[in-house]
Amino acid sequence: MKYDFSDEVARTIPDTFYPVERLQKFTHLGIVKSYAKGSAITLPGDSEPMLIYVLSGKVQNKMVTEDGREKLHYFCGKNGILCKLFPMNHDNSYITAIEKCSVCFFTEAQLKEIFQIDDNIFFEILKNTFSKSLYFMMQIIEMELFNPTIRIVRLIYGLCISNGIPVGNSYEVRLELSQRTISEISGVHHVTISKVLGYLEKQKIIEKKKGKIIIHDLDRLKELTFEKHLF
Amino acid sequence: MKYDFSDEVARTIPDTFYPVERLQKFTHLGIVKSYAKGSAITLPGDSEPMLIYVLSGKVQNKMVTEDGREKLHYFCGKNGILCKLFPMNHDNSYITAIEKCSVCFFTEAQLKEIFQIDDNIFFEILKNTFSKSLYFMMQIIEMELFNPTIRIVRLIYGLCISNGIPVGNSYEVRLELSQRTISEISGVHHVTISKVLGYLEKQKIIEKKKGKIIIHDLDRLKELTFEKHLF
Incomplete structure (x- = not known):
C-alpha cells in the first residue's frame, strides 16, 4: 500500500x-x-x-x-x-x-x-x-484559523475519522487520552478542554468513558467543526 | 563554519x-x-x-x-x-x-x-x-505561549538580533517587510500588526521607514518581549 x-x-x-x-x-x-x-x-x-x-x-x-x-x-x-x-x-x-x-x-x-x-x-x-x-x-495553520474550542472539536472529529470503530449507531475511539494529553497535543488550556468536553457530553454528542470516547452524533460533531466558536 | x-x-x-x-x-x-x-x-x-x-x-x-x-x-x-x-x-x-x-x-x-x-x-x-x-x-510553541501582540514584538526583536546593523545608537533592519508579509509570517491579523507598530513608534522604540525598521530602544523592546500583552 x-x-x-x-x-x-x-x-x-x-x-x-x-x-x-x-x-x-x-x-x-x-x-x-x-x-x-x-x-x-x-x-x-x-x-x-x-x-x-x-x-x-x-x-x-x-x-x-x-x-x-x-x-x-x-x-x-x-x-x-x-x-x-x-x-x-x-x-x-x-x-x-x-x-x-x-x-x-x-x-x-x-x-x-x-x-x-x-x-x-x-x-x-x-x-x-x-x-x-x-x-x-x-498545526500552525490550524492554530491561526480556529478558535481553541473548535480546535478541540476538530481533534475529536479527526480522531473519530481516523480511529473510530462503529459500535451500533455510535463510534468508539479506544484511546487513553487524558485531558492533559489533549492539552499537550493541542496547546489548548486544560480548563477550556474540560469545558468543551462537558458541553459535548451535555449535548449528547459524545460520551467519555475510561479508555475511550464514544461519539453518538458524528453529523452534529462535524457541523460544529465549521463554527467560529463553541460557546 | x-x-x-x-x-x-x-x-x-x-x-x-x-x-x-x-x-x-x-x-x-x-x-x-x-x-x-x-x-x-x-x-x-x-x-x-x-x-x-x-x-x-x-x-x-x-x-x-x-x-x-x-x-x-x-x-x-x-x-x-x-x-x-x-x-x-x-x-x-x-x-x-x-x-x-x-x-x-x-x-x-x-x-x-x-x-x-x-x-x-x-x-x-x-x-x-x-x-x-x-x-x-x-512556531507552534511561540503561538501557544505568547499573545499575538507580543509575538509581533518578539518578531521585531528577533529581526534586530539576527539582521540588525548598528547605526549610531540605533539598529537598522534593512528588509522590505510589508505588514502583509509580517501577517503571513506570524499569522497575526494585519490590524493587530498595525496597532503594535503604531504603539512602538509612538513610544519611540522603533521607527518604520521605507525598506527598513530602525530600532531606537533595543533594551525597552527586549523588556516588552517578556510582557503578557502589549496593550
Missing part, C-alpha cells in the same frame, strides 16, 4: 509519523538499548549526534521552554525515528520512555554504511522527517 | 532554512528552468515527484486552505530546497516565483545517482528538511 502524505495533513495525534520499516533489517549495525517506563533516553543538552529508531514501546520528545515550561513535540512508537543528528548549541529537548521500550541508535557513519546496502533507506528517513514538518506546518 | 541548528529555533523569517550548497555541483544531473517574477513553478494538485532546488532568486510555498484562504508555508532562496518528492492525494500547496529565478528539478532516480557520487548530500538534504520541521515546531 502506498503511503499518502495527505494523511499527515489530517493527522490528529503527533505520533510516530511515517514509519521507517526498512530500518529494522539494519539494527545489527547500530546499538540497541532497552529502557524502563519513565526513564530518560536523552537529556536536555545531550549532544552526541544520533538517529534514534524505536523498535518497540513508545517514547516522547519534549522540550523545556525559555521560561521553564515543558512542551510536547511529539510521541514516537515502533518504526518511528527521532533525529538528533545535527549539532545544536542550545538543545533543550529530551526524550523519555513513556512505555517500556527498545530503541536503536545510529551514527552518521553507520547510516552511510546502510545507504550503501539499501539506497531507499535515505528516502524512508527523509519521508519521516518530511511528514513531521508537514504536520507541524498544518 | 559549523551550522548551528539552534539558529532555526530563533529564526524569525521562514526563508530558505539550512542551505544545501553542495547540490550546486550536481545541477547538470537535473533539469534547470528559469521563471519570471510572479510565475507558477508548481500548481495545487501537481503530482510529479521532485526535489526543487533554488539556484537564484526567490520563491514562496503557499497553500490553499479548506475554506479557500491562502496561507504562506515558507520562502525559499538560493541553495534552499522544496521537497515535493512524496505522493499526496490532496496537495493544495503551490510554488510561485516572487523574484526572477532559476531552479533545478531532481527526480528520486537522479538523487540516487548523486548519492553514489557524494554520500554527504543525503545529510545535507535531511538537514534542510529537519531545520524546517524545527522551525515549525518552535
Whole structure:
C-alpha cells in the first residue's frame, strides 16, 4: 500500500509519523538499548549526534521552554525515528520512555554504511522527517484559523475519522487520552478542554468513558467543526 | 563554519532554512528552468515527484486552505530546497516565483545517482528538511505561549538580533517587510500588526521607514518581549 502524505495533513495525534520499516533489517549495525517506563533516553543538552529508531514501546520528545515550561513535540512508537543528528548549541529537548521500550541508535557513519546496502533507506528517513514538518506546518495553520474550542472539536472529529470503530449507531475511539494529553497535543488550556468536553457530553454528542470516547452524533460533531466558536 | 541548528529555533523569517550548497555541483544531473517574477513553478494538485532546488532568486510555498484562504508555508532562496518528492492525494500547496529565478528539478532516480557520487548530500538534504520541521515546531510553541501582540514584538526583536546593523545608537533592519508579509509570517491579523507598530513608534522604540525598521530602544523592546500583552 502506498503511503499518502495527505494523511499527515489530517493527522490528529503527533505520533510516530511515517514509519521507517526498512530500518529494522539494519539494527545489527547500530546499538540497541532497552529502557524502563519513565526513564530518560536523552537529556536536555545531550549532544552526541544520533538517529534514534524505536523498535518497540513508545517514547516522547519534549522540550523545556525559555521560561521553564515543558512542551510536547511529539510521541514516537515502533518504526518511528527521532533525529538528533545535527549539532545544536542550545538543545533543550529530551526524550523519555513513556512505555517500556527498545530503541536503536545510529551514527552518521553507520547510516552511510546502510545507504550503501539499501539506497531507499535515505528516502524512508527523509519521508519521516518530511511528514513531521508537514504536520507541524498544518498545526500552525490550524492554530491561526480556529478558535481553541473548535480546535478541540476538530481533534475529536479527526480522531473519530481516523480511529473510530462503529459500535451500533455510535463510534468508539479506544484511546487513553487524558485531558492533559489533549492539552499537550493541542496547546489548548486544560480548563477550556474540560469545558468543551462537558458541553459535548451535555449535548449528547459524545460520551467519555475510561479508555475511550464514544461519539453518538458524528453529523452534529462535524457541523460544529465549521463554527467560529463553541460557546 | 559549523551550522548551528539552534539558529532555526530563533529564526524569525521562514526563508530558505539550512542551505544545501553542495547540490550546486550536481545541477547538470537535473533539469534547470528559469521563471519570471510572479510565475507558477508548481500548481495545487501537481503530482510529479521532485526535489526543487533554488539556484537564484526567490520563491514562496503557499497553500490553499479548506475554506479557500491562502496561507504562506515558507520562502525559499538560493541553495534552499522544496521537497515535493512524496505522493499526496490532496496537495493544495503551490510554488510561485516572487523574484526572477532559476531552479533545478531532481527526480528520486537522479538523487540516487548523486548519492553514489557524494554520500554527504543525503545529510545535507535531511538537514534542510529537519531545520524546517524545527522551525515549525518552535512556531507552534511561540503561538501557544505568547499573545499575538507580543509575538509581533518578539518578531521585531528577533529581526534586530539576527539582521540588525548598528547605526549610531540605533539598529537598522534593512528588509522590505510589508505588514502583509509580517501577517503571513506570524499569522497575526494585519490590524493587530498595525496597532503594535503604531504603539512602538509612538513610544519611540522603533521607527518604520521605507525598506527598513530602525530600532531606537533595543533594551525597552527586549523588556516588552517578556510582557503578557502589549496593550
